[in-house]
Amino acid sequence: MNEFIAGFLYTFIAYGTPLILCSLGGMMTGLSGRFNLGMEGMMLFSAFFSLLFANQFGSLIAGLAMGVIITVAIGLMMAFINIRMGVDIYIAGMAVNVLGTGLTTFLIFVLTGSQGSIIYPQAPRLLKLTTPILGNIPYLNQVVSNHTWLDYLAIILVIVLAIVIHKTAFGRHIRAVGKSEWVASACGISVNKNIYASYVLCGILCGLAGASLSLNQGIFVGGFIGMTNGRGWLAMAVVILAQENPYIVLFSAWALGALSAIGDILQASKGFPARVVQMLPFIGALIAASIYSYRREKRNIRG
């Protein structure tokens, strides 16, 4: 039984990583007042390019760097066409999603001739780390040890971003821009710079999220329900729940990961239909977001 619980805890930490990373990115753009709808497309881009380059150069760093560079470029472009050309940021996000599904399937065909997915068994995988101190404690080591280093990085980034958002001038400026661009610019805060910064951060985080999806297994699946599997949308729910608090991102992403893990276990042991399992995180997100919105509204009316 202990084995079982440890396995379960291990799985949902692993499940949560991409969602944590991209929700953090979404939160940054949400804080600057221009939520990024294109995270699904960004993650597809990064998942594809990081796997491709990791395989091409046989180096994990090259793959990761390429994935992140691509998504940062996309983020900068979104911010640019939003700020300078006045395109609605939601339209830009939708366009990135369309491009993400189209361009990746197209490139897969051009490069490999196969339809929709690529598998590189020889591509370098993410290293699994054993934690030095925690790894020696019985039971706990089965849960916290042996994750990929991106899993640990995600948790560290949560803490780092919590400090950046709440304790530094940069974080305060981004939040000020999100609250009111007028007031922020009147106080001498550059609105544009902060929006660009939030999109660069979102690009980096979504890039890591995408890379953690494909570099884990050396597989990329494109299409409408591809590799990302709606994580970009789930991130929206997580951002609504978290508002300005990265720690809530961590726990809600883990909770949604736990839902998937429970579903997987039920599927394996009780023959639960796979489709219901795939549905679970979205239902959970819908319910959680409803409850949160309801409570916030009540608080607003009372206060």
Place this chain on the structure above:
Amino acid sequence: MQQKKRTLFQLLVILSGLVMALIVILLCSDEPALALRYFFIGPFSSTYFLGDMLNNAVPLIICGLAASISFTASVWNLGLEGMVYFGMLTGTITAAALDGVSAVIAIPLMFLAAFLGGAVLSALCSFLYSKFHLDIMMSSLMLANVIFYLVFLLIEGPLRDADSEQGVTTKAIPEAFRFGKLLSSSDLNTTIFIALALAVFIYFALKHSRLGYEIRMTGLNASFARYGGINTGLIAIIAMLISGGLGGVGGLTYVLGTSFRVRNQLCGIGWSGLSIAMISRNNPALVVPVAIFFAYLTEGAQCAALFADITPDVSQIIQGAILLLVTGEAMINFLENRRGNRKLSVKGVSR
């Protein structure tokens, strides 16, 4: 003048999309001349491809209208794909269940079922909005993702047609309820008249009816509309219901124009509908040409895939690029700013 410039600019954007197609094809094709010829001229080269193109346009027109109604009321119904898919399913299984009933009764029922299928999801989103204050953009997206898997589950389980030879599908719509073909070689059928009639009707309804006025006012300035005595919450819900319902009908026409069965894969026309509405700036009169243009791109890519070495996904890349570029007046502002008079930006915020 401004209007003229704007139209000019939209043409320019579409042209730049085509130029991008040219570049993509030149870059990745081994026989670019052949691929280009089939991509650009292919859809007009025979009645089959022409009919197929117009056939693709039918669900796109209806979904574009669906999206533009909700956008007009400033309701971000981004889960349209889910409504399309669900309406497709309810319409098809209703038709299959009504096998043997007179077509005069069954066809309206089939469309009603498709409309209700989409509208039920809209109603659920509206309910979550009015009771729990959950953003419609968020709830419709989440619900769409739930619906995909729900429909997959139903198609692979209880609703699966065991005798089907076309993979995992539902039962087919009976012969008697299928629409007459227009160009005998292609799948083009009379549903195109339904789509065009809907476009004309919605154009005039939005412009000249009371409900249309209220929808537009709610979208333009909700607080002004509220002071003017419009129940903006109700209007937003009505717009959402019409939008979801039309999405369902669009899904049904997709089934009627293809294999008469619902498959366990997504077709993407809901997403395309959103793009079409954004590009046509929620104007029902522009939805028709934009939808036909999208269908032209898809068909061109398919032609080129058939006769040369291009994948059909080229069309999606071009659609995404056009969506990014379509900015109309904002782009003009940008160019004018470039030309010298860099004023403070639109909202008076110095940036």
